[in-house]
Amino acid sequence: RQMCIRDRNHGYLIIQRANSAIENIEPMETVSDNLKNRLIAECKFLRGWAYHFLIWRFGDVPLLLNPTSEQELYPSRSPKAEVVQQIYKDLAEAAQYLPATWTGSDIGRVTKGAALGFLAKEYLFNEEWANAAAAAKQVMDIPEYGLYENYLELWAPGVNNTKEGLFEIQYWTPNGEFRSTLYYRWLRGDAANTGASGYGWSMVLQDLVNAFENADGTPFDPTGIDLHNDNNQYENRDPRLKISIFCDGMDYFGQPYQRSWSPTDYAWRKYTIGKYDPLLISNRNAPLNWKMLRYAEVLLIYAEAENEADGPVTEVHDAVNRVRSRVGMPDLPAGLSKDEMRERIYNERRVELCSEGTRLEDLIRWRKLKEVMERKHLNQGVNYVIANFDEFRYLWPIHQQEIDVNPNLEQNPGY
Numbered sequence: 001r002q003m004c005i006r007d008r009n010h011g012y013l014i015i016q017r018a019n020s021a022i023e024n025i026e027p028m029e030t031v032s033d034n035l036k037n038r039l040i041a042e043c044k045f046l047r048g049w050a051y052h053f054l055i056w057r058f059g060d061v062p063l064l065l066n067p068t069s070e071q072e073l074y075p076s077r078s079p080k081a082e083v084v085q086q087i088y089k090d091l092a093e094a095a096q097y098l099p100a101t102w103t104g105s106d107i108g109r110v111t112k113g114a115a116l117g118f119l120a121k122e123y124l125f126n127e128e129w130a131n132a133a134a135a136a137k138q139v140m141d142i143p144e145y146g147l148y149e150n151y152l153e154l155w156a157p158g159v160n161n162t163k164e165g166l167f168e169i170q171y172w173t174p175n176g177e178f179r180s181t182l183y184y185r186w187l188r189g190d191a192a193n194t195g196a197s198g199y200g201w202s203m204v205l206q207d208l209v210n211a212f213e214n215a216d217g218t219p220f221d222p223t224g225i226d227l228h229n230d231n232n233q234y235e236n237r238d239p240r241l242k243i244s245i246f247c248d249g250m251d252y253f254g255q256p257y258q259r260s261w262s263p264t265d266y267a268w269r270k271y272t273i274g275k276y277d278p279l280l281i282s283n284r285n286a287p288l289n290w291k292m293l294r295y296a297e298v299l300l301i302y303a304e305a306e307n308e309a310d311g312p313v314t315e316v317h318d319a320v321n322r323v324r325s326r327v328g329m330p331d332l333p334a335g336l337s338k339d340e341m342r343e344r345i346y347n348e349r350r351v352e353l354c355s356e357g358t359r360l361e362d363l364i365r366w367r368k369l370k371e372v373m374e375r376k377h378l379n380q381g382v383n384y385v386i387a388n389f390d391e392f393r394y395l396w397p398i399h400q401q402e403i404d405v406n407p408n409l410e411q412n413p414g415y
Helices: 008-026 035-059 081-098 111-126 128-139 205-212 238-246 295-310 314-324 338-353 359-365 370-374 400-405
Strands: 165-169 290-294 377-380 383-384
Touching: 008 111, 008 338, 035 081, 035 111, 035 338, 035 359, 081 111, 111 128, 111 165, 111 290, 111 295, 165 295, 205 338, 238 370, 290 295, 295 314, 295 338, 314 338, 370 377, 383 400
Parallel strands: none
Antiparallel strands: 165 290, 377 383
């Protein structure tokens, strides 16, 4: 799953494999130029993709591009800005040679939409608004891509590689190299006996539940509501609430979900599968691709970038409203200011993409991580509070083991 490239080892494993492949593909004389260009494009995409996750967690990181045999043994950290430029270059070059779609056994390989979509995302993260909007618009103009019509069905077991899934980690290969293990979001214990048992470490807070609007598009106001006991709070809300999250009384694979099953009252519905679902592979492996980039996110990337560049123009409204109308939510109100539109887009990303691994990076790039971490998240029996969150924690520490091995690596400030 997506966490596989978010630590120091696996990110550079992908990078080194990409470098090695490029090194060996380039001199091949028995391979056509078209195939050679496409294979190298796939490698460059994966290299840029891995570097994205590394820099947004560690900041400056070693930039390794040379053939394996020529690389430094003890590289120093390169400035983040330099790595960003390489990400742009890798993704732009990849997009030139990748097809829009694949067929047959090639389905799941990297596409032009994936390269352009992640290029738009990288521009967005670095506040290059015009470039982000332009790259996102290129994806939007490719007719093979679009929103999958049914948002609920999009998360059903076996619904993979749709026109919305621009890049998905494939859950299964003939030799079982990747298996979609969901122990972290399956509930602990036997109370919910129709759901697979797991660790239950990935929990939903009431603060997220409150972020879903009322069905008429107005903000949900929790004032005066007994949030631990009142099930009326879940009625007449954005449909994505009950599609994404199990709330008290909802059907949980054949039985009513109960608050007592989770320390926070809630559990994830996205990326879950019942214990007795015939598609469940063995006792832990689910036929669910991890959706790293969806068309819906590209629309929201475009809206955010265009709003920052030109304000809340019609195109911004149209992009956000396409995402909302898919689930039956009303259009955003007319007359929003640039600042108001920004906040609506922020919340739209939160509810549309919840449970998909985008929230941390959004909070980092918006510089809202400190604000959110210090906010009191009170739930029955659980108090999620981090006081005095220091600014230096926007970056992760370099693992001491790496510093011990490589004396040229310097620790991030504060650690």
